[in-house]
Amino acid sequence: MTQTQTFSVAQSRRAILDRMAAAARGALSPAGGRDPADVTLVAVSKQQPQEKIAAMLDAGQRVFGENRVQEAQARWSEGPNRREGLELRLIGPLQSNKAREAVALFDVIETLDREKLAIALAEAFVREGRTPRLYVQVNTGEEPQKAGVSPAEADDFIALCRDRHGLTIEGLMCIPPEAEAPGPHFALLARIAGRNGLDRLSMGMSADFETAIRFGATSVRVGSALFGGRG
Numbered sequence: 001m002t003q004t005q006t007f008s009v010a011q012s013r014r015a016i017l018d019r020m021a022a023a024a025r026g027a028l029s030p031a032g033g034r035d036p037a038d039v040t041l042v043a044v045s046k047q048q049p050q051e052k053i054a055a056m057l058d059a060g061q062r063v064f065g066e067n068r069v070q071e072a073q074a075r076w077s078e079g080p081n082r083r084e085g086l087e088l089r090l091i092g093p094l095q096s097n098k099a100r101e102a103v104a105l106f107d108v109i110e111t112l113d114r115e116k117l118a119i120a121l122a123e124a125f126v127r128e129g130r131t132p133r134l135y136v137q138v139n140t141g142e143e144p145q146k147a148g149v150s151p152a153e154a155d156d157f158i159a160l161c162r163d164r165h166g167l168t169i170e171g172l173m174c175i176p177p178e179a180e181a182p183g184p185h186f187a188l189l190a191r192i193a194g195r196n197g198l199d200r201l202s203m204g205m206s207a208d209f210e211t212a213i214r215f216g217a218t219s220v221r222v223g224s225a226l227f228g229g230r231g
Protein backbone atom coordinates (compact mmCIF):
# COMPACT_ATOMS: atom_id res chain seq x y z
CA MET A 1 0.00 0.00 0.00
CA THR A 2 1.35 3.42 -0.89
CA GLN A 3 1.47 6.42 1.43
CA THR A 4 -0.69 8.41 -0.99
CA GLN A 5 -3.46 5.85 -0.74
CA THR A 6 -3.43 5.85 3.07
CA PHE A 7 -3.53 9.63 2.94
CA SER A 8 -6.46 9.85 0.55
CA VAL A 9 -8.64 7.33 2.42
CA ALA A 10 -8.03 9.15 5.70
CA GLN A 11 -8.80 12.44 3.97
CA SER A 12 -12.01 11.29 2.43
CA ARG A 13 -13.13 9.94 5.82
CA ARG A 14 -12.30 13.29 7.42
CA ALA A 15 -14.28 15.12 4.72
CA ILE A 16 -17.37 12.92 5.21
CA LEU A 17 -17.19 13.31 9.00
CA ASP A 18 -16.97 17.10 8.56
CA ARG A 19 -20.01 17.13 6.27
CA MET A 20 -21.91 14.95 8.76
CA ALA A 21 -21.05 17.29 11.62
CA ALA A 22 -22.14 20.35 9.62
CA ALA A 23 -25.45 18.68 8.73
CA ALA A 24 -26.03 17.73 12.38
CA ARG A 25 -25.31 21.24 13.66
CA GLY A 26 -27.61 22.73 11.03
CA ALA A 27 -30.49 20.33 11.67
CA LEU A 28 -33.75 21.72 12.96
CA SER A 29 -34.34 20.58 16.50
CA PRO A 30 -35.84 22.10 19.62
CA ALA A 31 -32.33 22.49 21.03
CA GLY A 32 -31.15 24.27 17.86
CA GLY A 33 -29.03 21.72 16.02
CA ARG A 34 -28.01 18.16 16.76
CA ASP A 35 -24.85 16.93 18.43
CA PRO A 36 -22.53 15.49 15.74
CA ALA A 37 -21.55 12.78 18.25
CA ASP A 38 -25.09 11.39 17.97
CA VAL A 39 -24.59 10.30 14.35
CA THR A 40 -22.46 7.24 13.54
CA LEU A 41 -20.63 6.79 10.26
CA VAL A 42 -21.07 3.24 8.95
CA ALA A 43 -18.38 2.69 6.30
CA VAL A 44 -19.91 0.41 3.66
CA SER A 45 -16.98 -1.79 2.68
CA LYS A 46 -18.76 -4.22 0.32
CA GLN A 47 -16.76 -4.93 -2.85
CA GLN A 48 -13.89 -2.68 -1.76
CA PRO A 49 -10.27 -3.82 -2.05
CA GLN A 50 -8.47 -4.91 1.09
CA GLU A 51 -5.88 -2.10 0.89
CA LYS A 52 -8.58 0.57 1.16
CA ILE A 53 -10.21 -1.22 4.08
CA ALA A 54 -6.84 -1.50 5.84
CA ALA A 55 -6.28 2.23 5.26
CA MET A 56 -9.76 3.01 6.63
CA LEU A 57 -8.99 0.97 9.76
CA ASP A 58 -5.65 2.79 10.10
CA ALA A 59 -7.53 6.09 9.85
CA GLY A 60 -9.51 5.06 12.92
CA GLN A 61 -12.77 3.90 11.35
CA ARG A 62 -14.30 1.02 13.36
CA VAL A 63 -17.93 0.70 12.19
CA PHE A 64 -18.38 -1.12 8.88
CA GLY A 65 -21.41 -2.23 6.86
CA GLU A 66 -21.57 -5.26 4.58
CA ASN A 67 -24.45 -6.56 2.51
CA ARG A 68 -23.48 -10.22 2.09
CA VAL A 69 -22.77 -12.71 4.87
CA GLN A 70 -20.18 -14.72 2.94
CA GLU A 71 -18.21 -11.75 1.68
CA ALA A 72 -18.20 -10.31 5.20
CA GLN A 73 -16.99 -13.58 6.73
CA ALA A 74 -14.05 -13.73 4.35
CA ARG A 75 -13.06 -10.17 5.17
CA TRP A 76 -13.83 -9.81 8.84
CA SER A 77 -14.05 -13.12 10.69
CA GLU A 78 -10.30 -13.37 11.26
CA GLY A 79 -7.03 -11.84 10.19
CA PRO A 80 -5.64 -8.30 10.19
CA ASN A 81 -9.02 -6.54 10.01
CA ARG A 82 -10.09 -7.78 13.45
CA ARG A 83 -9.18 -4.62 15.32
CA GLU A 84 -10.11 -3.56 18.83
CA GLY A 85 -13.55 -1.94 18.95
CA LEU A 86 -14.72 -3.22 15.57
CA GLU A 87 -18.49 -3.06 14.94
CA LEU A 88 -19.91 -4.94 11.95
CA ARG A 89 -23.36 -4.21 10.57
CA LEU A 90 -25.30 -6.36 8.13
CA ILE A 91 -27.19 -4.01 5.80
CA GLY A 92 -28.20 -6.45 3.06
CA PRO A 93 -31.02 -9.01 2.93
CA LEU A 94 -30.59 -12.06 5.18
CA GLN A 95 -31.90 -15.54 4.34
CA SER A 96 -33.16 -17.34 7.41
CA ASN A 97 -30.86 -20.31 6.72
CA LYS A 98 -27.89 -17.92 7.15
CA ALA A 99 -29.16 -16.51 10.44
CA ARG A 100 -26.67 -18.43 12.57
CA GLU A 101 -23.68 -17.34 10.52
CA ALA A 102 -24.90 -13.75 10.59
CA VAL A 103 -25.44 -13.82 14.36
CA ALA A 104 -21.96 -15.28 14.87
CA LEU A 105 -20.28 -12.48 12.91
CA PHE A 106 -22.32 -9.27 13.06
CA ASP A 107 -22.84 -6.86 15.95
CA VAL A 108 -25.88 -5.26 14.32
CA ILE A 109 -28.38 -6.74 11.85
CA GLU A 110 -30.33 -3.99 10.09
CA THR A 111 -32.54 -5.99 7.74
CA LEU A 112 -35.12 -7.80 9.87
CA ASP A 113 -38.31 -7.76 7.79
CA ARG A 114 -40.31 -10.98 8.19
CA GLU A 115 -41.49 -13.37 10.87
CA LYS A 116 -39.57 -16.36 9.52
CA LEU A 117 -36.35 -14.39 9.99
CA ALA A 118 -37.40 -13.21 13.45
CA ILE A 119 -37.86 -16.86 14.48
CA ALA A 120 -34.51 -17.88 12.96
CA LEU A 121 -32.71 -15.02 14.69
CA ALA A 122 -34.27 -15.75 18.09
CA GLU A 123 -33.10 -19.38 17.72
CA ALA A 124 -29.63 -18.32 16.55
CA PHE A 125 -29.23 -15.99 19.54
CA VAL A 126 -29.68 -18.97 21.87
CA ARG A 127 -27.41 -21.29 19.91
CA GLU A 128 -24.62 -18.78 19.36
CA GLY A 129 -24.89 -17.13 22.77
CA ARG A 130 -24.74 -13.70 21.10
CA THR A 131 -27.40 -11.06 20.64
CA PRO A 132 -26.61 -8.61 17.84
CA ARG A 133 -28.67 -5.42 17.96
CA LEU A 134 -31.59 -5.44 15.53
CA TYR A 135 -33.16 -2.95 13.14
CA VAL A 136 -36.40 -3.50 11.27
CA GLN A 137 -36.12 -2.57 7.59
CA VAL A 138 -39.07 -0.58 6.26
CA ASN A 139 -39.77 -0.41 2.51
CA THR A 140 -40.89 3.22 2.69
CA GLY A 141 -41.36 3.47 -1.09
CA GLU A 142 -43.31 0.16 -1.21
CA GLU A 143 -41.14 -0.99 -4.10
CA PRO A 144 -41.94 -4.59 -5.04
CA GLN A 145 -38.28 -5.51 -5.70
CA LYS A 146 -37.07 -4.12 -2.38
CA ALA A 147 -36.90 -5.85 0.99
CA GLY A 148 -38.54 -4.44 4.10
CA VAL A 149 -41.97 -4.38 5.70
CA SER A 150 -44.46 -1.92 4.26
CA PRO A 151 -45.10 1.23 6.31
CA ALA A 152 -48.65 0.03 7.02
CA GLU A 153 -47.39 -3.27 8.47
CA ALA A 154 -44.48 -1.84 10.45
CA ASP A 155 -46.22 -1.28 13.81
CA ASP A 156 -47.66 -4.80 13.89
CA PHE A 157 -44.38 -6.35 12.80
CA ILE A 158 -42.39 -4.52 15.49
CA ALA A 159 -44.93 -5.64 18.11
CA LEU A 160 -44.74 -9.23 16.84
CA CYS A 161 -40.94 -9.26 17.09
CA ARG A 162 -41.07 -7.89 20.61
CA ASP A 163 -44.06 -9.71 22.07
CA ARG A 164 -44.11 -13.08 20.37
CA HIS A 165 -40.40 -13.58 19.67
CA GLY A 166 -38.84 -11.74 22.59
CA LEU A 167 -36.57 -9.64 20.38
CA THR A 168 -35.33 -6.18 21.34
CA ILE A 169 -35.59 -3.82 18.41
CA GLU A 170 -33.05 -0.99 18.45
CA GLY A 171 -34.28 1.03 15.50
CA LEU A 172 -35.47 1.22 11.91
CA MET A 173 -33.66 1.21 8.57
CA CYS A 174 -34.75 2.29 5.07
CA ILE A 175 -33.45 2.66 1.52
CA PRO A 176 -35.58 5.24 -0.32
CA PRO A 177 -36.43 4.77 -4.02
CA GLU A 178 -33.58 6.04 -6.20
CA ALA A 179 -35.75 8.23 -8.39
CA GLU A 180 -37.51 10.11 -5.60
CA ALA A 181 -36.57 12.88 -3.22
CA PRO A 182 -35.45 11.06 -0.07
CA GLY A 183 -36.71 13.60 2.51
CA PRO A 184 -40.33 12.34 2.72
CA HIS A 185 -39.07 8.75 3.11
CA PHE A 186 -36.73 9.75 5.94
CA ALA A 187 -39.59 11.68 7.60
CA LEU A 188 -41.88 8.65 7.29
CA LEU A 189 -39.28 6.36 8.87
CA ALA A 190 -38.82 8.83 11.74
CA ARG A 191 -42.59 8.96 12.33
CA ILE A 192 -42.90 5.17 12.43
CA ALA A 193 -39.97 4.99 14.85
CA GLY A 194 -41.41 7.70 17.09
CA ARG A 195 -44.80 6.05 17.53
CA ASN A 196 -43.08 2.75 18.36
CA GLY A 197 -40.76 4.23 20.98
CA LEU A 198 -37.61 3.77 18.87
CA ASP A 199 -34.92 6.45 18.66
CA ARG A 200 -32.38 4.93 16.26
CA LEU A 201 -32.64 5.52 12.52
CA SER A 202 -30.30 3.98 9.95
CA MET A 203 -30.85 6.09 6.85
CA GLY A 204 -28.84 8.04 4.31
CA MET A 205 -26.17 6.87 1.84
CA SER A 206 -23.51 8.65 -0.24
CA ALA A 207 -26.00 10.77 -2.18
CA ASP A 208 -28.28 11.81 0.67
CA PHE A 209 -26.64 11.36 4.08
CA GLU A 210 -26.80 15.07 4.93
CA THR A 211 -30.55 15.13 4.25
CA ALA A 212 -30.95 12.00 6.36
CA ILE A 213 -29.12 13.64 9.27
CA ARG A 214 -31.43 16.65 9.06
CA PHE A 215 -34.36 14.24 9.33
CA GLY A 216 -32.91 12.51 12.40
CA ALA A 217 -30.59 9.74 11.18
CA THR A 218 -28.49 8.31 14.01
CA SER A 219 -26.35 6.30 11.59
CA VAL A 220 -25.56 6.84 7.91
CA ARG A 221 -24.31 4.10 5.57
CA VAL A 222 -21.72 5.57 3.23
CA GLY A 223 -19.84 3.54 0.62
CA SER A 224 -18.76 5.15 -2.64
CA ALA A 225 -18.37 8.72 -1.29
CA LEU A 226 -15.95 7.32 1.27
CA PHE A 227 -13.99 4.63 -0.60
CA GLY A 228 -14.54 5.59 -4.22
CA GLY A 229 -16.51 3.45 -6.67
CA ARG A 230 -16.86 -0.28 -6.14
CA GLY A 231 -14.74 -2.58 -8.29
Ligand SMILES: *Cc1c(COP(=O)(O)O)cnc(C)c1O
Nearest residue numbers: 044067091205206221222223224
Ligand atom coordinates in the same frame (compact mmCIF):
# COMPACT_ATOMS: atom_id res chain seq x y z
C1 LIG B 1 -24.27 -0.33 -0.84
C2 LIG B 1 -25.18 0.17 0.22
C3 LIG B 1 -24.97 1.44 0.82
C4 LIG B 1 -23.86 2.40 0.39
O1 LIG B 1 -24.17 2.96 -0.82
P1 LIG B 1 -23.32 4.20 -1.40
O2 LIG B 1 -24.27 4.86 -2.33
O3 LIG B 1 -22.13 3.62 -2.06
O4 LIG B 1 -22.97 5.08 -0.27
C5 LIG B 1 -25.83 1.81 1.84
N1 LIG B 1 -26.84 1.02 2.25
C6 LIG B 1 -27.08 -0.18 1.69
C7 LIG B 1 -28.21 -0.99 2.22
C8 LIG B 1 -26.26 -0.64 0.67
O5 LIG B 1 -26.51 -1.85 0.12
